[in-house]
Amino acid sequence: MERPLLLKHLSLRMGILACMVLLVSACGKAPSGNAADFDQSYPPTNGGTLIDATIGEPSGLIPMIAGEAAASAVASNIFNSLLKYDKNLELQGELAKSWSVSPDQKTITFKLKPGLKWADGKPLTSADVLFTWKLVTDDNTRTPYGADYKLVILAETPDATTFRVSYANPYAPALDSWAGLQILPEHLLKGQDINTTAFRFKPVGSHYYKLEEWKPGERISLVRNPNSTQGPPRIDRLVSRFIPDPAAQFLELLADNIDSMTLNPIQYSRIVPSREDLQKKLALYKELGNNYTYLGFNLKHKPFDDIRVRQAINYAIDKQELIDGVLLGLGEPVSSPYKPGTRWTNPDLSPYPYDPNKAIALMKAAGYTGRDKEGYLLRDGKRLSFDILTNQNKQREMSAVLVQRRLKEIGIEARVRVMEWASFIGRFIKTGDFDVVLLGWGLSLDPDQYSIWHSSQQAPGQFNFIGYNNPRVDKLLEQGRLELNPDKRMKIYHEFASILLADSPIVYLYTGYGLPAIHKRVKGIDNPAPPAGIGYNSYDWYIPPPLRRNEISQ
Amino acid sequence: MIRYLLKRLFWMVPLLVGISLVSFLIMHLAPGDITNTEASFNPKASEESRQKLRELYNLDKPVIVQYGLWLKRMVKLDFGTSFASHQRPVFWETKDAEGNVIKGMIQEALPITLLINVLSLGLIIFAAVPLGVVSAITQNRPPDRAITLFVFIGFAIPGFWLALMLMYWTGVVNDWLPISGIHSLTHDKMSAWGQMWDTLTHLALPVFISGLSGLAGISLFIRNGMLDVLHQDYITTARAKGLAENTVVYRHALRNAMLPLITILGLAIPGLIGGSVIAESIFAIPGMGKLFYDAVLMRDFPVIMGILTIGSALTLLGNLIADIAYAWADPRVRRGVM
Numbered sequence: 001m002e003r004p005l006l007l008k009h010l011s012l013r014m015g016i017l018a019c020m021v022l023l024v025s026a027c028g029k030a031p032s033g034n035a036a037d038f039d040q041s042y043p044p045t046n047g048g049t050l051i052d053a054t055i056g057e058p059s060g061l062i063p064m065i066a067g068e069a070a071a072s073a074v075a076s077n078i079f080n081s082l083l084k085y086d087k088n089l090e091l092q093g094e095l096a097k098s099w100s101v102s103p104d105q106k107t108i109t110f111k112l113k114p115g116l117k118w119a120d121g122k123p124l125t126s127a128d129v130l131f132t133w134k135l136v137t138d139d140n141t142r143t144p145y146g147a148d149y150k151l152v153i154l155a156e157t158p159d160a161t162t163f164r165v166s167y168a169n170p171y172a173p174a175l176d177s178w179a180g181l182q183i184l185p186e187h188l189l190k191g192q193d194i195n196t197t198a199f200r201f202k203p204v205g206s207h208y209y210k211l212e213e214w215k216p217g218e219r220i221s222l223v224r225n226p227n228s229t230q231g232p233p234r235i236d237r238l239v240s241r242f243i244p245d246p247a248a249q250f251l252e253l254l255a256d257n258i259d260s261m262t263l264n265p266i267q268y269s270r271i272v273p274s275r276e277d278l279q280k281k282l283a284l285y286k287e288l289g290n291n292y293t294y295l296g297f298n299l300k301h302k303p304f305d306d307i308r309v310r311q312a313i314n315y316a317i318d319k320q321e322l323i324d325g326v327l328l329g330l331g332e333p334v335s336s337p338y339k340p341g342t343r344w345t346n347p348d349l350s351p352y353p354y355d356p357n358k359a360i361a362l363m364k365a366a367g368y369t370g371r372d373k374e375g376y377l378l379r380d381g382k383r384l385s386f387d388i389l390t391n392q393n394k395q396r397e398m399s400a401v402l403v404q405r406r407l408k409e410i411g412i413e414a415r416v417r418v419m420e421w422a423s424f425i426g427r428f429i430k431t432g433d434f435d436v437v438l439l440g441w442g443l444s445l446d447p448d449q450y451s452i453w454h455s456s457q458q459a460p461g462q463f464n465f466i467g468y469n470n471p472r473v474d475k476l477l478e479q480g481r482l483e484l485n486p487d488k489r490m491k492i493y494h495e496f497a498s499i500l501l502a503d504s505p506i507v508y509l510y511t512g513y514g515l516p517a518i519h520k521r522v523k524g525i526d527n528p529a530p531p532a533g534i535g536y537n538s539y540d541w542y543i544p545p546p547l548r549r550n551e552i553s554q
Numbered sequence: 555m556i557r558y559l560l561k562r563l564f565w566m567v568p569l570l571v572g573i574s575l576v577s578f579l580i581m582h583l584a585p586g587d588i589t590n591t592e593a594s595f596n597p598k599a600s601e602e603s604r605q606k607l608r609e610l611y612n613l614d615k616p617v618i619v620q621y622g623l624w625l626k627r628m629v630k631l632d633f634g635t636s637f638a639s640h641q642r643p644v645f646w647e648t649k650d651a652e653g654n655v656i657k658g659m660i661q662e663a664l665p666i667t668l669l670i671n672v673l674s675l676g677l678i679i680f681a682a683v684p685l686g687v688v689s690a691i692t693q694n695r696p697p698d699r700a701i702t703l704f705v706f707i708g709f710a711i712p713g714f715w716l717a718l719m720l721m722y723w724t725g726v727v728n729d730w731l732p733i734s735g736i737h738s739l740t741h742d743k744m745s746a747w748g749q750m751w752d753t754l755t756h757l758a759l760p761v762f763i764s765g766l767s768g769l770a771g772i773s774l775f776i777r778n779g780m781l782d783v784l785h786q787d788y789i790t791t792a793r794a795k796g797l798a799e800n801t802v803v804y805r806h807a808l809r810n811a812m813l814p815l816i817t818i819l820g821l822a823i824p825g826l827i828g829g830s831v832i833a834e835s836i837f838a839i840p841g842m843g844k845l846f847y848d849a850v851l852m853r854d855f856p857v858i859m860g861i862l863t864i865g866s867a868l869t870l871l872g873n874l875i876a877d878i879a880y881a882w883a884d885p886r887v888r889r890g891v892m
Contacts (some may be wrong), residue, residue: 051739057840062638067596120666142607142641144589144599180598189690196641198654216662217840218735241735244835244844247718255733256724315836422853426586444597481590 017114033347036283038520043529048543049237050522052260053249057217057242060200064136064143074220074240078205079182080229082110082163082206083175087340087530087537089445091175095124095183095206095229105484107168110178112161117227118185119210126157131186133165142195148177168539170482172489176446208233209537216243233539234524248276253517254278260518261316265328268515285525287514287533288341290438292334293399294423295388295507298435303366303384310504311352312362315409318354319402323510326398331512336497337441337449340511342531343486344447346494351508359410368411377411385413386435389428399509400438430460432467443511447493450477453500468505521547559878566870573866574628574859575621581858582617589613590636591697591852611637624859633660633858633863638849659845660860666736667841670760676774676824683812685769686776691803693781701773709770714832717763718789721836723892724759732756734838761838764830775818779811813884820876824869 058071063079066072079260084094093099096110116124135141136149151174154166161309185204189197203211206229209222221237241258243249244298250267252258263272263284274277297304304310323331333351339343363384370378377384388403390396400416407414414436421430428434441452454477455469476496483489501508516534518525524541525534548549588611589604608614614622622661627634633645636659646658689698725733732738736756741749782806783789792802829843842861849857 059636059638059642061638066640067599139606142610144596144607146603147600148598158559175599196635196650197589198650198656200640201656202654215737216657217666218737219739221891237737241838242840243734243838245734245838248721248836248838251718251721251726251733255729256721256731420851422586422591422851423584425590426584430590439595441595442597449597451600455845459601461604463595463597 039152042544042546044234044524044540044542045544046232046234046542047236047545048548049239050235050541050543051239051241051258053241053243053252053258055242055244055246055249058220061203061211062184062194062197062200064141064145065195065200069143070242074222075182075203075205076207077209077222077238078207078211079204080185080206081179081182082112083179084184085179085532085536087526087532089339091179094179095129099175101484103483106168107164107166108174109180110163111416112163112420113229114161115269116206116229118187118206119204119225119227120185120188121227122185122187123160124183124185124206125160126163127160128186129163129183130155130157131138131182131190131460132181135184135189136181138194138197140193145180148173149181161212170484172481172484173446173448175484176448178483179445194252209238212237230539234542235538238250253282253519256281256337256519259522260516263515263517265330265512265515268330269328270515272517281520282517283520283525283527285516285518285529285534286330286531288339288531289331289443289511291442292337292511293396293438293440293509295403295509296437296439296466297505298432298437299469303379304435305502306366308362308366309384310367310507312359312410313407313412314352314359314504314507315355315362316359316508317352317406317411317507319351319509320354321406322399322402325402326395326399327510327512330515331510334508334511335501337443337452337500338447338493338497339443339445339531343490344493346497348494349498352504356406356410363412371411375411376413383413384411385415385549386443387415387417387423388438389419389434390438391419391424395512396440403438403509423443429465432460432465438509444494445548447489448477448481449496453477453496462467466505468503470499470503473499473503559874562877563712564873566867566874569825569870570863570867571625574625574863576586577619577862577866578624578859581615581855584621584853587611587613587853588855591638624856628863633658633860636849636854636857638852638854638857644856645678645864647864659857660842660864663829663840663842663845664827666839667834668826669840670757670764670829671826672839673757673761674765674768675819677761678768681765682769683776683808685773686801687808689773689777689782690780690784698777701736702777705770705773708766711766712764713767713830714836716766717759717836720759720763731758734836735840760833760839764833772815772818775814776811779814783807783811813880816879817876820872820879823872823875824865827865827868 055068060066086092210225212223335349368377398412457464724731829841831843831847834844
């Protein structure tokens with residue numbers, strides 16, 4: 001009697017235990033999961049795998065041809081340029097040990113570091129640099145980026161570590177352009193058609209990592225390149241998973257299947273701080289944005305040719321409200337087209353304050369003296385009424401609605417019209433058939449803004465599509481291109497920015513922060529982020545062995 | 555029969571040319587081209603180099619000339635190479651002199667989309683037939699009401715929302731299913747069975763979500779077909795003969811009620827190669843829906859035309875197959891065809 005009962009009991013308990021084990025093992029998937037304290041500090045060690053997620057998949061890994069962000073993100077871990085930007089966004093040598101500009105400012109000589117090698121062990125010499133320059137300027141190469149390099153009238157390689165380029169006139173953005181050209185190996189590409197070569201799917205570079213595997217539609221993994229020209233990185237393997245939907249990315253981050261992603265303001269300032277389990281394992285960072293959002297006027301259309309109307313609209317818009325409403329406070333106002341806090345930004349400038357009374361006074365001065373029954377301002381019996389065009393982009397749509405409301409308050413009628421990108425460009429921007437657009441421009445690292453603001457750049461397809469024309473600005477932009485001395489250049493662009501702000505051809509709205517979230521298992525990340533963002537020292541990031549994932553750390 | 559088939563196949567050719575011409579013209583009605591979408595707002599990309607690209611892609615020529623060039627290639631079954639994707643072949647792989655194989659874009663996207671669609675179509679039929687039958691024989695009683703309510707909820711619920719909720723519940727809160735993608739990172743190191751299981755668990759949610767929305771249509775179709783048939787005289791006769799109710803329902807009624815399903819399945823064939831953009835984006839599945847959507851946004855004309863051509867050819871073929879299957883299943887139709 002006793003035994004069977006006991007057995008029954010035992011088997012029941014065993015059953016429950018088995019169930020519990022199953023449950024627990026099902027829940028605690030992360031081996032280091034709940035037990036490990038991710039805040040503890042560890043000494044730097046090599047090894048480990050970092051998994052991140054990107055929205056898009058590269059179309060190929062030859063950077064000059066595949067122009068999209070997904071491609072450059074991966075390619076920037078594989079290829080080197082002659083120069084690079086350091087943590088404070090100053091130029092520094094990458095493949096180049098040093099560079100010098102001739103006294104007439106027309107010739108730049110790069111000295112390569114000695115003993116450079118490609119990932120396959122072959123030497124990397126100035127011949128490769130020359131070869132890459134020939135490729136990017138070749139008419140058969142399907143690249144939209146050739147213009148800067150075609151200004152070179154003579155490129156030569158006096159010896160294996162020297163590369164010299166000459167320009168017909170001094171060209172200040174040249175240095176920036178050499179930081180943007182990633183050098184390709186001549187020995188693997190010679191005689192191939194760069195547009196169709198298989199090299200684009202199995203590239204060989206010289207940077208920290210080399211391609212391990214590319215699973216189309218799923219992921220790219222990179223491994224440490226033992227021949228790296230920049231020394232070895234700490235983390236062994238980088239895996240980028242292609243997850244087009246940001247919500248799905250966030251779920252993968254919550255489930256610990258990826259280590260890093262870029263958050264949106266709601267995830268950053270509402271969801272993560274409200275959950276203790278997420279705060280324990282995720283570190284949030286804040287980087288300077290790479291672009292600014294603006295409201296641009298078609299200066300060839302009336303009444304936007306009148307500076308008083310433009311300034312009135314500028315005063316009528318509350319920029320802080322946009323930053324608080326659209327970005328949940330995670331942004332900054334801008335008053336020049338450069339990254340806030342860098343040398344090119346004129347520290348004396350500040351945005352137009354929100355001042356509806358001043359706006360109305362300016363509108364009155366511009367002839368809008370009457371008001372109709374609905375409260376809209378009238379000039380010659382007509383309202384100021386226009387469409388704000390923007391493309392499908394949530395932040396821009398939200399901004400347009402807030403702008404619309406503030407304009408209505410002072411008596412200007414605006415309608416918001418949202419469009420798909422290619423139609424927007426093809427139908428409205430190229431034809432100049434618009435009144436007001438809400439768009440963004442990049443905050444470029446080189447201060448040259450010739451193609452956006454010079455009066456000669458207004459043909460269809462060129463970038464001064466709003467039709468800005470100011471002789472003094474033209475002059476400054478021309479001077480700025482001829483001056484390679486950074487201090488003199490800075491003065492030129494400070495003056496340019498202050499004229500631009502006063503003229504108000506666009507209303508600067510804001511620049512949003514980049515908001516990366518990275519799992520706390522990854523150590524060695526600078527916080528707060530330097531001007532260049534947290535990624536500048538990613539080769540020094542490390543994942544201590546106790547915090548690594550079991551499944552993939554071999 | 556053979557003559558009929560040949561005639562139908564022959565007429566497909568002018569029809570296909572017509573369809574492709576109309577598609578080509580509509581595609582070009584939308585403003586913009588690849589040079590507007592690729593690097594379009596990068597100040598480093600000059601207008602001259604974009605003009606150069608336009609010439610390389612023949613985009614500067616009149617639309618009808620471009621169509622002629624496209625047709626000339628298509629006659630040789632050459633689908634061309636993508637504008638946006640680094641000159642990748644649109645349809646099938648190519649091999650270069652050194653033996654490097656570059657896979658075609660449709661070639662890579664098609665299998666996974668087909669797999670998901672076939673599985674979810676199977677799931678739909680597997681679930682819809684019994685649901686429809688039960689609904690019909692319990693017409694207007696609680697089981698019928700419950701089933702109708704269920705399939706309509708499945709039809710009406712926004713797929714992306716349900717997908718995210720299920721991903722959160724089965725992937726984050728519990729560790730039952732993977733969240734997105736089609737393979738685990740460790741897929742290659744698994745055994746054959748492990749790999750199959752891995753793929754199946756990855757596909758479970760996408761198949762369930764796309765099946766759920768299709769359930770309502772088919773199950774109601776079967777329900778109504780059954781109701782029609784159950785009121786026919788020959789069913790009364792069968793019952794009067796004293797046949798068991800099961801024999802009446804499944805042997806005599808269901809087989810006739812299933813006939814219209816053939817048409818539906820025939821029409822579903824072209825749908826098999828089309829994926830859902832939303833489901834594919836959420837689940838990170840590199841399928842046909844995303845491929846087509848991205849191609850339209852990028853104005854990647856060769857890819858758009860490639861998918862449209864294959865889609866319309868399959869639609870025509872699907873109609874033909876449905877007609878033939880109908881003739882095979884229904885003697886009345888057969889006499890008309892032959």
